[in-house]
Amino acid sequence: MSARRKVLLKVIILGDSGVGKTSLMNQYVNKRFTTQYKATIGADFLTKEVMIDDRLVTMQIWDTAGQERFQSLGVAFYRGADCCVLVYDVTQPNTFKTLDSWRDEFLIQASPRDPENFPFVVLGNKVDLENRAVPTRRAQGWCETKNNIPYFETSAKEAINVEQAFQAIARKALEQDAKTSCDIGLEPNIPIQPEPAKDKSGCCT
């Protein structure tokens, strides 16, 4: 296993405008939070090296524009994604409702090989706020109907659950990466993880 190729995992963060995509990414990568972000136009990315089960992988996290009219631009960014993170704001029910269309749109534009089993992770952000409006059960329910998407509740501001969520995302992505490299005939360089995200220990309640 010495000739392992360098693993680059591409993760796409999607969700409505203002749910905190940029903040989550920055909290995870740079461990800081600020209110001074500009609205993301087009897309931007950060990279982070992570250890997953003794393997060093590079995560390339893509942050996208949230306004609906930018949706059609996705096709350029989604190419070769290993995992898609859907973010909503727990204080804004509308941002939860649109998850469906974000997921659909992603699947249409990225057209992965096996759309049914493409890894998604859902994050309910801003749990630090008082005026929560989307109950955990509702979000979990939705995730279950969509082929058991792992669900996390996070706060980019307070750094709640961000690390755990991205760990799970990395695992999912790695799993997917292994699958796709198998498909294209590369040597399977990592053992496929035995269902790592099944347990919902990472989820807060």
Place this chain on the structure above:
Amino acid sequence: MWVQPSEVFFAPFWSVERANPFFSLQHRVSHKENGFVAKVLGTLDTVRESKPTPYRILLQMRTQDFMMSWVVAVGHSKEEIDYYWNWLDSNMISTLEAFDDNVEACSFARAKVESLVAEEEFRRSPADPEMKRFDEAERRFLETFKISSEERERLVNYFSCSHWNSKLPRHGWMYLTLNRLCFNAYTFGSELNIVLRWTDISHLEHTTFRMMDAIIVKSGKDRFVFCFISQQGERCFQQLQQLANECVQRHLKHTALPEESQNEVSRQTKKPSVRLLTQKTPIDKREKFLLKNKLDTKKLTEEKIRFFRLPKEELLHGHLRCSLHNPSNKEDAIHGSVFCFQNFLCFESKVRERMWIVIPLLEISVIEKATFSTSALYINTRNQICYIFDDLSNQRDFLWKLISDFLAKTSSTHHNKASVTPFEIQQPLHIQFPPPPSYFQSTSETERTLEEKEHAWEHHFNMYGRGVCMYRTQELWDLVHKGILQKYKPDIWMIFSGAIFYLNSNPGYYEELVMKSDETYLDSFEDIERDLHRSLPEHPAFQTDIGIAALRRVLRAYALRNPSVGYCQAMNIVTSMILLECDEIQAFWLLAALTERILPDYYNAKVVGALVDQRVFECLAEQYIPELHARLDSLGVLPMITMSWFLTIFINAMPYSSAMNLVDLLFYDGCKSLFQIGLALLDLNRAEIMKCTDDGETMSLLSSYLERITNVSNPHSVTRHGPGHTVGALANQPSIDILELIESANNRFGHVTNEMIEQKRNMTRIHVFKSLEESARKSVLRGVINGTLFTQTELEQLYQLFVDGVPEDGFLPISKTAGAPFKEQKVDCTIFCPLFLYLSGWSENEKSGEYGNELAMQAFRLLDTDIDGHVSFKELISLVSLLAKGRLQHKLVLLYCLHIMPALDSNGLPPDIPDKITTEDIDTTDKKDLTTTIEKEINACLERRKRETDFSIKFLSSNPPNLTMEQFFQLCKTVQHLSIIKEDNEELFRAIQEFIAGIIQEGRNNADSTNQQDKEVQQTREEILITSPAKDTLQLPTVESSEQSSRTSSSMNDFELVDATDIPHLITNNLSIDLEELTSGEGDTPENQVQPKNPSEDLSINPPTETQAASQTGKQFTNQYYLPPDWFITFDQFLAHFEQHAPLCEFLSELTIISLQ
């Protein structure tokens, strides 16, 4: 029409229709007829431009030895020629017969016709030959493609060309109209017609094909090659492009109605139209101005308006060559052209951008004919700028008169309204939030450069004037490219973006919008609010409410001005940048200039404009830096990185103080500066980019480069922003001066012009439009595939049909679907109904065509669950899928549900506006209460359904309300009409009769039992006369009670006057008579299909003749036989009865839509 008599000698292709001793009426052998001659003639006709008129009248002179003939009248139609023939017959023949000598008679006749011709010509305005030819072509076009005038398809231009199909060319004519491209070729009996809508075209290319000038048109999978002889190809291509683009833009602007565009065009030319002033011919009063000229006019006007940054509504009156004296050097005359607009006088030098001026006519104070030359003119403006135009030759007087007329009209109107604003207008934010004092530790060197700069600017202003009317020179261009001094920024931005004209002509407009925005609420306000603090957070002005409030006002006002754009992210960033330098009114108009003119459609739905420019940028990159482009293309980086460049004018990508210089350029130079800078950025990083191995690396490279771009002369910059990729590492890398970047962009890519970009935009707009449509299609299809019984291919066909509409006579209608572009398309009832009939096969069956329409309306309402007057594809599919593939059970539910709608009122007429089944509609009927009750019920029912996502079970899961008698009769009618499709099926017919009879009995039982239960209804029963059968259905029992009542089915009520067992016969008789009437009326159905089954029928019932017969029958019937007014049946009863009749079930399950190949 009468024609100048001309002699004819030989007439092989004409056959005589009528004749008398003097005249003969002939018609030309048409290529539509059979026979060799006809074919030869047809071929000749298509090749020749002018086709002889098909009818003519000859004057014939017979003497003993010879015969001579003259054409005296021609006609395009039988009617036309008959008119002349009859005129001759009644006015001439008797006179001619009075002549003794045949020769004399003929010469009289010729003279008479000549005078008639003269008279006719006098009445008509003189038509130039080109007009005539065009008329001819238009007629030929309309004839060939059988376009009814109703369709209002107007010919724009026509070209002779040949179409290459596989190996053979077919010569013919290409016709361009506002909506379509048509081609017709006719060679020896085989005709080829091509009709493409502009919206179908996905690709246009001008190229060479087998050494010939050719245009390639792609539409879907089809590819057409048209070849041109002579130089027509280029011209044709331009026109194709223009028309296709107009069409796309119409779609974008959401005004897809062709009439509107025609109006737009004609409005433009109603005023004096563009032409060279040197042209001698005055614009005559001819109403009919060639459409193609209008389009040419429009094109030139648009081009010049863009160049001079004038308001979009401006009209170009004309242009003429002249020269302008250079104020810095009296000896120097700059050659160019002067353009007269409605409100502006503009000059453009022949040498590109050497000098140009824009003078609002209102600014002119003095206009004088120069004394030193006969062709020179002085013009002076209010702020004392003087121009000397020379070399006007003989046009000087004309120009002088034009301008002085204008001034005479408007001299006194110089509005100076000082309106009181209800809120404080925010002044440029940089005044209130100056850079921290630490920045002023500037060295003496920077101070000196600033001073030098200011001096240079002042010098230019002194020499060339200041304000709108200033001479716009190459020197100014140099100055701007070095960065506009802060104090001049607002003026220069306003003047060169053209925003100043809008501001001046709309005083108080912004303030009004701001006031309005306090009272109104738009969805986009929420988006605005969310982004206010995410605009330019690094600047102190936007860390306080002062900047935020101004930004909010401007963005909201703009959203109100332009609802189709509303608010798009990136507008906040650009606006906050402008607010730093300008007051908020200026900022508003600058934002408008950006979104409406400089960066068109950028912030539109789906940011179409930015997508177009991305493609344009890639085209340019491919052209100028091919190697680099190939590399970037393989990495797939460009589309990712350029989006933010274009949308935010690089503000998101580089420090804003550096981006500020690019904003200067953008307002001064137009969009080309963005492209030049973009290309330069790539070019400067060439070596590094070539080394990159993946997209991420390239993006990091470019973003870190951009972040290092600083503005040395304006050190207000060091603040960092955004997620830094290389935070920390930046300090070690050298910074790049923005001015160097600008200079390098000019040197390397200065030849990229705005015109070039505009042309490329036109080329790519269609592609972008098509690909967005494609992705919308995909997502709509994906949205329905899971809930339907159709296969993917079937769905695709259906979608195409849905979007295209039902073809009429082989012509696809101009797409009229509504809905935001590139979102789910919707159709209203005028499109839905034909579609429904087409799909259900109803249109094939003419006998019940009219009734089909009614049913289609019902279906429309059933589907229009959100009552917005439109049906989406998803909604349509839910119906069609049941029709085509549903099980019997599903179809029955559908059949039932189609009739619970409150639709057909007593007149049998569906309300006109289906989307508004509100009280206004109901008022027109006499059953207001009933309708509202049902309305409520239906709405509740619809509400319920709306919540259910899986629509294929939508109809099943709902619990439909009961049917009233009238509704049931309607249903019977539907079944009857459906059964006509199946001819000669007596068994089926009997089953229908029995079914109806059964139901009627059941309904009566229902009513009785309800009545028995409810004693209060007793009174109603005593009222023997029923005014309207439906009125009393007010006491419509609830579902629960009816179910109970149906269980407690009671005995016959003694109160009825007719034996209940007769009723089924009577009603079926009625219906069958009705049916017979219908079928025999049409004539071609066997009479015996419908036979009255009961010999003892009551003939006193007159068979109704109208299509709404059934409902009338029902009413008549009720009136005569006193069916209980509260007659009703439940859904379960309906089902149970229906399923008892095997032939009926069989029939319904077989019934399917037929037109899916």
